[in-house]
Amino acid sequence: MEEFLKQYLDPNFAITFSYLIKIFCIVIPVMISVAYLTYFERRVIGFMQSRIGPNRVGFFGLLQPIADALKLLFKEIILPEKSNNFLFFLAPLLSIAPALAAWAVIPFDFEMVLADINAGLLYVLAMTSIAVYGVIIAGWASNSKYAFLGSLRSAAQIVSYEIAMGFSLVGVLMCANSLNLGEIVMAQQGGISQWYCWPLFPLFIIYFISAVAETNRAPFDVAEGESEIVAGFHVEYSGMAFALFFLAEYANMILVSILAVIMFLGGWMSPFSFMSDGIFWLLAKVVFVLFFFLWFRATFPRYRYDQIMRLGWKVFIPLTLIWIVFIGAMMQTDYAEYFH
Amino acid sequence: MMQFSDYIFYFFSSILILASLKVITANNPVYSALSLVLAFFSAAGIWLLLHAEFLAIALVLVYVGAVMVLFLFVVMMLDINLESLKKGFWSYFPFAILIAGVFIVEIYLVVSDKFFLESQIESFGTSKSNTHSIGNILYTDYLLPFQIAAVILLVAIISAIALTMFGHKSHKAIDPKDQIKVKRNDRIRIVKMKSEKR
Numbered sequence: 176m177e178e179f180l181k182q183y184l185d186p187n188f189a190i191t192f193s194y195l196i197k198i199f200c201i202v203i204p205v206m207i208s209v210a211y212l213t214y215f216e217r218r219v220i221g222f223m224q225s226r227i228g229p230n231r232v233g234f235f236g237l238l239q240p241i242a243d244a245l246k247l248l249f250k251e252i253i254l255p256e257k258s259n260n261f262l263f264f265l266a267p268l269l270s271i272a273p274a275l276a277a278w279a280v281i282p283f284d285f286e287m288v289l290a291d292i293n294a295g296l297l298y299v300l301a302m303t304s305i306a307v308y309g310v311i312i313a314g315w316a317s318n319s320k321y322a323f324l325g326s327l328r329s330a331a332q333i334v335s336y337e338i339a340m341g342f343s344l345v346g347v348l349m350c351a352n353s354l355n356l357g358e359i360v361m362a363q364q365g366g367i368s369q370w371y372c373w374p375l376f377p378l379f380i381i382y383f384i385s386a387v388a389e390t391n392r393a394p395f396d397v398a399e400g401e402s403e404i405v406a407g408f409h410v411e412y413s414g415m416a417f418a419l420f421f422l423a424e425y426a427n428m429i430l431v432s433i434l435a436v437i438m439f440l441g442g443w444m445s446p447f448s449f450m451s452d453g454i455f456w457l458l459a460k461v462v463f464v465l466f467f468f469l470w471f472r473a474t475f476p477r478y479r480y481d482q483i484m485r486l487g488w489k490v491f492i493p494l495t496l497i498w499i500v501f502i503g504a505m506m507q508t509d510y511a512e513y514f515h
Numbered sequence: 516m517m518q519f520s521d522y523i524f525y526f527f528s529s530i531l532i533l534a535s536l537k538v539i540t541a542n543n544p545v546y547s548a549l550s551l552v553l554a555f556f557s558a559a560g561i562w563l564l565l566h567a568e569f570l571a572i573a574l575v576l577v578y579v580g581a582v583m584v585l586f587l588f589v590v591m592m593l594d595i596n597l598e599s600l601k602k603g604f605w606s607y608f609p610f611a612i613l614i615a616g617v618f619i620v621e622i623y624l625v626v627s628d629k630f631f632l633e634s635q636i637e638s639f640g641t642s643k644s645n646t647h648s649i650g651n652i653l654y655t656d657y658l659l660p661f662q663i664a665a666v667i668l669l670v671a672i673i674s675a676i677a678l679t680m681f682g683h684k685s686h687k688a689i690d691p692k693d694q695i696k697v698k699r700n701d702r703i704r705i706v707k708m709k710s711e712k713r
Contacts, residue, residue: 304576327592334584
């Protein structure tokens with residue numbers, strides 16, 4: 176695309192412009208998937224609970240997300256009187272910005288990536304870890320007890336599960352010998368038996384559960400906890416400010432699913448060697464993983480807070496550490512080929 | 516003639532200096548903590564300009580993503596009385612100047628060392644993956660200091676846990692072992708009653 180643009184434009188400007196186009200090509204599909212993920216969620220949970228779900232607006236209710244977005248756009252943004260104005264409006268931005276920035280290093284297909292950086296895995300971890308600031312600042316700036324409780328819960332929860340998540344990704348980078356996400360996928364070439372979810376099965380499960388906790392989704396949604404603290408950190412937000420938190424949560428959900436697919440389920444590689452690889456495999460796997468998020472929400476009751484902490488610190492972190500040592504030891508034996 | 520990267524450097528440096536000043540001058544401790552986050556970010560940006568991508572991302576991951584979250588966690592819950600903290604500012608001032616002077620001399624000594632020559636920074640290079648070169652250096656040339664740092668961290672972890680484990684036990688958390696052992700008959704008693712006639 177750069178070459179094409181350079182025929183018509185100044186070379187420096189052409190590079191910038193082509194990057195802008197690529198960014199739009201990522202952000203707009205992400206936003207559309209977020210909108211239709213909410214539709215998918217309401218339909219799936221509806222069917223799981225023997226309800227119909229949204230089916231009035233448009234064909235099969237397909238225009239429902241757009242109607243919701245319009246409604247939120249036109250709602251008034253209410254500013255609590257004694258809140259901290261600057262931080263109150265900064266918080267939604269701080270939660271949506273990292274949720275979108277992390278997409279820069281995601282490879283969608285062979286060499287189909289915006290920024291092919293060497294430390295891609297670390298970059299994604301860093302971006303998901305700073306998403307917590309939006310939640311903390313929102314809770315503090317609203318000057319409300321419920322919001323503050325929600326933000327404190329979320330801060331402790333995200334910091335604890337980030338460690339387990341980081342350790343389970345250490346296993347992946349030990350197998351792939353690289354922090355570059357594209358190279359991690361390429362290392363899983365050769366059909367379903369080569370995917371990292373087999374040698375790293377415990378880490379895969381721990382990664383996925385930590386991902387649910389990181390994104391504050393049910394059954395780990397104590398930061399919102401409607402039954403205890405009303406709506407947690409975003410209780411004072413309305414209109415578009417609330418919608419930004421909502422967008423960030425769902426964009427993060429898609430992001431952690433796509434990461435799970437890249438690290439453990441072979442990314443864009445096809446499961447059988449006689450079928451061709453391609454981006455549609457990536458999308459199909461992501462939808463499959465996302466379905467689990469919705470399934471969990473429809474099925475499990477909310478965890479108690481002290482049990483969340485116990486699960487994170489006393490179960491997941493020791494388990495991941497043991498498995499990392501196990502992989503390291505196995506790589507020195509004759510079975511090393513199964514761990515590469 | 517300034518290059519584009521020079522402009523980025525001055526942009527990040529000015530934000531870094533302003534944010535650091537804000538850390539020590541802000542009235543609200545939450546603003547101080549958030550300014551420190553901004554300062555870390557700008558420092559990470561400057562490191563990225565030097566092609567030290569591993570260090571830059573690790574700074575964001577560790578300090579911004581974990582350490583500062585816990586800082587904010589504590590600062591938000593504390594009810595700090597600023598007036599009492601500001602008392603006696605001028606009487607401590609000469610001592611503060613002395614310490615600042617010592618720090619400036621120390622920083623000068625570190626920065627004027629041979630490791631900070633421009634040729635040294637360039638030799639780090641862009642050809643090789645950052646993570647690989649840091650791993651190579653850490654596990655060969657600096658193996659012993661690295662291990663000592665790891666042992667110190669381990670001791671710190673153990674002592675932190677020991678501080679919370681021993682001493683008075685004031686929390687009311689229930690032991691999961693006891694929870695699993697509970698049988699139905701420990702908690703409820705079913706009483707059969709005959710329905711009474713009207």
